Amino acid sequence: MCASSGHPEATTQNLSTSGPSLDGRRSFLGALLGVGSVFVGGLLSVPLIRFALFPLLRRTTELKSSPVGALSEFSPLTEPAMRTIQIEQVDGWRKAISEKAVYVTKDKEGRLRVLTSVCPHLGCTVPWNKEKNQFVCPCHGATFTLDGSRVSGPSQRGMDTLETSVQDGQLLVRFQYFRQLVPNKEIIG
Amino acid sequence: MQSTQEHESNAPALREPGLRGWLNRRTGLDTLLRTALYEPIPGGARLAYVFGSALLFIFISQVITGIFLALYYVPSADHAHTTVAYITKAVTAGSFLRSLHAYGSSSMVIVLLLHLSQTYIYGAYKGRRELLWLSGCLLFALILGMAFTGYLLPWDQRSYFATAVGTNAASEVPLIGESLKRMMRGGTEMGTLTISRFFVAHVFLIPACIFALVASHIFLFRKAGAAGPVNEHPYDPKLKPELFYPRQVLMDLSLTALLIIGLGLLCFFVPIQLGPPANPADAQYVPRPEWYYLPIFQWLKYWHGSASVIGILVIPTVLVVAIIALPFLDRGIERRPWKRPVAMGAYAFVLFVLVGLGLRSQYVDKHDPGVAQQLAKQKTEEGEYMHKPFEPELSSASLAAANAALADPLAAKGKTIFEAQSCNACHGDGGVGTAAAPALVGIAAKFSPEQIAQLVKNPNTKMTAGGMPPIDLPPDDLKALIAYVESLK
Numbered sequence: 001m002c003a004s005s006g007h008p009e010a011t012t013q014n015l016s017t018s019g020p021s022l023d024g025r026r027s028f029l030g031a032l033l034g035v036g037s038v039f040v041g042g043l044l045s046v047p048l049i050r051f052a053l054f055p056l057l058r059r060t061t062e063l064k065s066s067p068v069g070a071l072s073e074f075s076p077l078t079e080p081a082m083r084t085i086q087i088e089q090v091d092g093w094r095k096a097i098s099e100k101a102v103y104v105t106k107d108k109e110g111r112l113r114v115l116t117s118v119c120p121h122l123g124c125t126v127p128w129n130k131e132k133n134q135f136v137c138p139c140h141g142a143t144f145t146l147d148g149s150r151v152s153g154p155s156q157r158g159m160d161t162l163e164t165s166v167q168d169g170q171l172l173v174r175f176q177y178f179r180q181l182v183p184n185k186e187i188i189g
Numbered sequence: 190m191q192s193t194q195e196h197e198s199n200a201p202a203l204r205e206p207g208l209r210g211w212l213n214r215r216t217g218l219d220t221l222l223r224t225a226l227y228e229p230i231p232g233g234a235r236l237a238y239v240f241g242s243a244l245l246f247i248f249i250s251q252v253i254t255g256i257f258l259a260l261y262y263v264p265s266a267d268h269a270h271t272t273v274a275y276i277t278k279a280v281t282a283g284s285f286l287r288s289l290h291a292y293g294s295s296s297m298v299i300v301l302l303l304h305l306s307q308t309y310i311y312g313a314y315k316g317r318r319e320l321l322w323l324s325g326c327l328l329f330a331l332i333l334g335m336a337f338t339g340y341l342l343p344w345d346q347r348s349y350f351a352t353a354v355g356t357n358a359a360s361e362v363p364l365i366g367e368s369l370k371r372m373m374r375g376g377t378e379m380g381t382l383t384i385s386r387f388f389v390a391h392v393f394l395i396p397a398c399i400f401a402l403v404a405s406h407i408f409l410f411r412k413a414g415a416a417g418p419v420n421e422h423p424y425d426p427k428l429k430p431e432l433f434y435p436r437q438v439l440m441d442l443s444l445t446a447l448l449i450i451g452l453g454l455l456c457f458f459v460p461i462q463l464g465p466p467a468n469p470a471d472a473q474y475v476p477r478p479e480w481y482y483l484p485i486f487q488w489l490k491y492w493h494g495s496a497s498v499i500g501i502l503v504i505p506t507v508l509v510v511a512i513i514a515l516p517f518l519d520r521g522i523e524r525r526p527w528k529r530p531v532a533m534g535a536y537a538f539v540l541f542v543l544v545g546l547g548l549r550s551q552y553v554d555k556h557d558p559g560v561a562q563q564l565a566k567q568k569t570e571e572g573e574y575m576h577k578p579f580e581p582e583l584s585s586a587s588l589a590a591a592n593a594a595l596a597d598p599l600a601a602k603g604k605t606i607f608e609a610q611s612c613n614a615c616h617g618d619g620g621v622g623t624a625a626a627p628a629l630v631g632i633a634a635k636f637s638p639e640q641i642a643q644l645v646k647n648p649n650t651k652m653t654a655g656g657m658p659p660i661d662l663p664p665d666d667l668k669a670l671i672a673y674v675e676s677l678k
Contacts, residue, residue, distance in 0.1 A: 029435050033442065040449060044250075047282035047289075051257055054281045084608075093261070093268075093275035095581035098618055101608065122625060124614035138611055139656060 055092070064088045065165060065172040068104060074112055074171065080105040080128050080135070080146060082117070087175045100175055101125060102162065103135075107147045114162045114173045115148045121155040123180055135159060156183040226438065229430035231417030234437035237311070238415070240304035242441035243448055247297045248403070251335075252396070254290040262342070264388035266381035269344035270466040271582040277463050278579035288456035294336050296452060298481045301332055309515075309536055312524030313416035316423025319516040321409040326513050328402050331395050333481075338391035340479060344384065346567065349467030350476030352387075353379050358489055361501045379469065419524045464571040475563045477554070484546035487553075508539070603673025606666050615656065620677040626655060633675040641671050 054060070066085040074081065080103040089096045101117040119126045124139035134151060135144040142153030150158040163174045179186040205213060213219045230238070261280060263272045276283040305325070308314055314322040341352040356379070360370035375382030414426065421428050431437075468474075478486050492500030511518070519532060526533050554560050607613060607620075615626035622628030632641065645667065648657040662670065 026435060029439075033435075033438065036446075037442070040446065044449070047285050048253065048257055050282045051280060051286050052260060054283075057281070090581055091584075093271050093279070093579075093581055094584045096584040100618075119614070123623065124625075125608075125611035127611065138658065139614065 060090070060092050062090045063174060063176070064090070065174050068102065068114060068164075068171040068173050071112075071166060071169050071171055074104050077104065077106055077112075079130070079133075080115070082128065085173060085175065102173060102175070103128065103148075103159075104171070105146055105148065112164070112171065113147065114164050114171070115159045116162055116175070116178070118160070118177065119155065120157050120160055120178065120180055120185075121153070126159065156181065157185065160185050226432070226434035228411065228415065228433040230415045230433060230437060231421050231426035231430050232428040233431035234433075234440055235418070236440055236444075237307055238437060239441050239444040240300055240307055241410075243300050243444050244297065244304055245403070246445045247293055247300060247448070248399070251290060251293045251297065254286050254293065255392070257286055258290060259392065264342065264384050266344060266384055266467075268582065269342060269384055270463075273343040273345075273463055274579055277460075277575075284460045285456050288459075288461040289452060290339075291461040292452055292455055294339060295479070295481070296448065297332060298336060300448075301329060305329065306536075310526050310533070311416065311419050312423065312526070312529065312532075314516045315519070315522065315524060316413070316416070318409075318413045318416070318423075321406065321413055322516045323513060324402050324406045324409060328399065328406060331399050331402065334395050335391060335399070336479065336481065338387040338395065341384065341387045342391065343463055344467050345464035345571075346467055346471065346474055347464045347476075347571070349379065349469070350474050351478045352383070354476045354486070355478065355482070356383075358485075361489070361497060363498055363502055416524075419526065421524065423522050423524060462571045462575055464567070465574045473563060474567065475560055477564070480547065483550045484543040487546040487550035597672060597676060599669050599672040600676040601673075602666075603669035603671070603676075606662070606670045607673055610660060610662075610670075612670075620674065626657065629674050630677045632677065638671050638675060641674060642667060645670070 064087075066087050068083050068085055082101055082103055084099050084101050087098050087100055089098070103115040103117060105113055105115060107113045117125045117127075119137045119139065119142060121137065121140055121142050124137050126135045126137045126142075126144070128134075129136040132143070133146065135148070137143070137153065137155070140154050142155035143151040144155075144159045145151055148159035148161065150156075160178045162176065165172045165174075177188050179188050204210070258276060261272050261276050261283070263269060273287070276287055278284070308322070308325070337352075337355060341348050356370050356373045359373060360366040362369055371377060373383070373386065374380075375386045415433075416423065417426055417428055417430075477483075489501065521529075523529055554564060613620075615623060616629050617623045617626075620629030620632075622630070636644070644652065645660045645662075648659055660667075660670075
């Protein structure tokens with residue numbers, strides 16, 4: 001940008017050589033303006049930074065615990081009870097709700113345990129077989145005991161247990177998927 | 190290395206040592222800074238000249254806040270409102286930034302009117318400044334275009350209906366009106382294509398034009414030189430000049446700081462509202478534009494039938510042409526307002542009519558009990574919506590959404606069989622398919638129910654190889670299962 005029309009240019013040259021060499025008062029003022037601008041700019045950038053970092057500082061994708069049923073429902077448990085749970089998955093400003101079957105059963109000490117119905121072999125849904133008193137996968141015949149431990153078949157581990165909690169007498173479960181075809185339980189999502 | 194050093198120090202003015210000197214030799218930053226800051230202002234710095242810089246500041250602030258808002262915003266009719274609600278209610282500082290952007294647009298219009306008034310009253314458009322004035326007029330139109338296109342984007346009741354009225358007004362233009370409206374809306378009705386168009390105009394097209402025009406506006410301003418006070422000669426300035434830096438810079442920055450503080454306080458204490466999502470079926474809603482469009486809104490009410498050509502086309506066109514052509518029409522060198530009665534009279538008249546129309550619009554609304562009541566109700570609904578916590582949008586792949594679509598009880602029964610038989614284990618929930626088996630969605634288009642029944646009972650070799658077992662079900666259950674599979678879309 002240039003002030004090249006005859007008159008103003010002459011004035012610029014005139015003044016820039018005589019007047020405004022960066023003397024003490026001017027450079028102090030300049031520094032003051034600079035510091036002030038940086039300060040105000042910094043102040044203004046605080047909400048911008050907080051806005052942009054929001055997904056890093058807060059959970060924006062979360063898997064909520066789903067209610068399975070009242071604890072009292074499961075006290076006289078003799079065989080695994082199948083329950084369909086609703087899983088609410090929040091992803092930023094959207095959420096998805098899906099349904100999954102889980103089994104409420106007891107471990108060897110008699111404590112409640114929730115198993116996913118997804119077979120750790122290749123992911124088929126495993127039904128409870130009353131006659132055999134075992135879980136039997138319909139796809140490749142893996143079998144599991146009442147508490148989900150592996151008995152036979154191609155699966156390399158027992159059925160996967162899910163994280164549970166109790167709130168106001170309600171059994172809650174956090175549904176998760178686990179890697180298939182491996183001997184140890186690994187969360188994949 | 191040494192020879193380079195010698196070569197560089199040849200020019201005596203650039204012998205400055207250290208980082209600053211190096212940077213200057215590479216960029217000419219000092220020269221640039223001098224050119225920018227040592228602009229002579231005939232007659233010295235004045236508070237009246239601050240509006241241009243203030244406008245530039247608000248524009249930059251609009252660009253920055255706009256970019257940040259786009260981090261979460263989605264321009265489509267089914268997500269726009271949710272994402273704006275997310276910004277307003279969930280994201281940290283989201284309400285503040287959105288308010289800054291929304292109030293920023295209003296303050297931009299205010300400062301723009303002040304800048305225009307100052308230029309007009311001071312006769313600063315005179316003397317080799319025709320193109321400067323012209324680029325200013327175009328910028329004015331573009332800023333109003335930004336305000337208009339940005340207003341729709343939240344897709345709440347208020348913005349939806351205001352834009353419906355605004356685009357309808359365009360259809361009143363003779364001959365091309367209807368095409369113009371369809372062009373803006375991307376069809377005959379307002380919908381998701383309208384959002385896309387407004388978004389592209391608001392975020393890409395108009396800002397690009399504004400950047401180019403701001404650059405030319407500043408260039409033309411520097412080329413012509415600052416006009417100075419009203420007693421200065423428009424072509425040949427005679428008053429003792431003062432440089433832009435430091436006093437004018439100080440004044441400009443002070444006003445800017447005041448603006449920042451004012452806007453910041455406003456956004457903090459009176460954040461901008463978001464109403465309930467747009468409901469095109471709402472026949473009760475009384476749309477009202479933003480304050481700066483109220484005079485036009487009121488003006489359009491007076492023109493109907495055959496006379497509308499005069500009110501909607503002739504008068505506005507004459508006014509706009511007169512404003513654009515001002516520096517060509519008014520060639521006199523007299524700049525003192527009290528010696529320019531025609532120009533000042535015209536200014537006062539236009540201002541009076543605009544303010545009068547705006548106030549009239551408010552008055553009419555207040556004194557029509559039906560309208561006043563409805564407007565109050567809309568305001569209450571907005572307040573109530575703002576107080577509700579943010580509710581995430583249910584994704585269309587959700588089971589709840591899929592279940593709602595299962596109106597057929599036979600298909601609903603089929604769904605339980607689909608799950609009980611572990612079909613979902615391989616074909617996925619809702620038949621979306623997994624690595625183990627193909628999707629069943631849309632299968633109705635390929636196979637008849639009889640063919641599907643046959644394949645379920647006796648899978649073909651390819652299916653068997655993939656692990657599909659033959660399914661033996663009672664006929665009623667099979668029928669239900671097929672009804673469900675056929676319903677998957």
